[in-house]
Amino acid sequence: MKRKRQSRREQYEEYDDEAYINEVLYKEGYRPPERKKKKRRGVFLGLLTFILGIVIIVFAFMLLFHIQKIEVKGNKYCTENDVIGWLREDKYAVNSVYVWWKYNKGGVEQLPVVESSKISFRSPWTIRVTVKEKEISGYIDYNNQYLYFDKDGTAVLATTDKIEQAAYIEGMDIDASKVKLGEVLPVSDKNVFKRIVEISQLLVKYELSPDRITCSGSELNLYFGNVEVLLGKTNYEVRLAQVPPILQKLTEQYPDKQGTLHLENYDTSGQSVRFVPKEAQEGADTAGQEDGQDAGEPQDTTGQEDGQDTGEAQDSTGQADGQDTGEP
DSSP: OHHHHHHHHHHTTTSOHHHHHHHHHHHTTOOOHHHHHHHHHHHHHHHHHHHHHHHHHHHHHHHHTBOOEEEEESOSSSOHHHHHHHHHTSTTTTBHHHHHHHHHSSOOOOOTTEEEEEEEEEETTEEEEEEEEOOEEEEEEETTEEEEEETTOBEEEEESSOOTTOEEEESOOBOGGGOOTTSBOOBSOHHHHHHHHHHHHHHHHTTOOOSEEEEETTEEEEEETTEEEEOOSSOHHHHHHHHHHHHHHHHHHSTTOOEEEEOTTOOSTTSOOEEEEHHHHHHHHHHTOOOOOBTTBOBOTTSSBOOOOTTSOOOOSSSOOOEEOOOO
């Protein structure tokens, strides 16, 4: 036995005594406590290295995708600062990936004048905001500014700047203390407001841009340059459809001529439409005679039906000149 151990000892001469002792202790079931401590220390160092790696990746991600520049496209009514300020309302909107995810997924409250928006990348640190603004139907005077509203009657913009192709509305009574951007205008007469909204939608449909719209009682009148158009209370779809060709005809035959186009009683396409020049109306008022002619049945001074075109203006003896624009 002694010889066997000696032989074993000779096998470890190429190593050292510590290796031989460790083998003997291992066979006897002894485990040095130092080995466990080293193993735990290794696990801890591995975990720490993993956490530090994650932190470095996150930091690099935030640094690379930190927003340094915001481009705004498609805006005509709102300013670039308005859009940037809207984005910055979210305190976490400093990371381009976060902004892209949040503002493209939908459900984000837009600016009052903006219908929709889209975020795209120009670079990891530069984003582009492309906005689609609402169609503005008209505006009114409000606190020394112009208050613009869309086709649904929602207040979308308050500014001192005038916007082209927006109709100026006169005579609409609103409660100025209750006006809020993004909400429907608080008008006292809901029926009149509904008619204004309906007309605004039809103006877009027929590509008409009146200079202003007036509320006269429960009736609405449109002004295109020197021409006043009386629409009445109903049948706006049928009546406004006649306006574009008639205005074109009046422009060709009577450029810069002031007058009133009577559509307040127009119901069918078979009726003729009467245009009354301003001087003829003033002549009738001076003579003290009342203009009681129906817009669909104009008559000349002899009481016969007037079927003449606007190019053949009749001379009247003190009566209103009800010129027939033809059958639209």
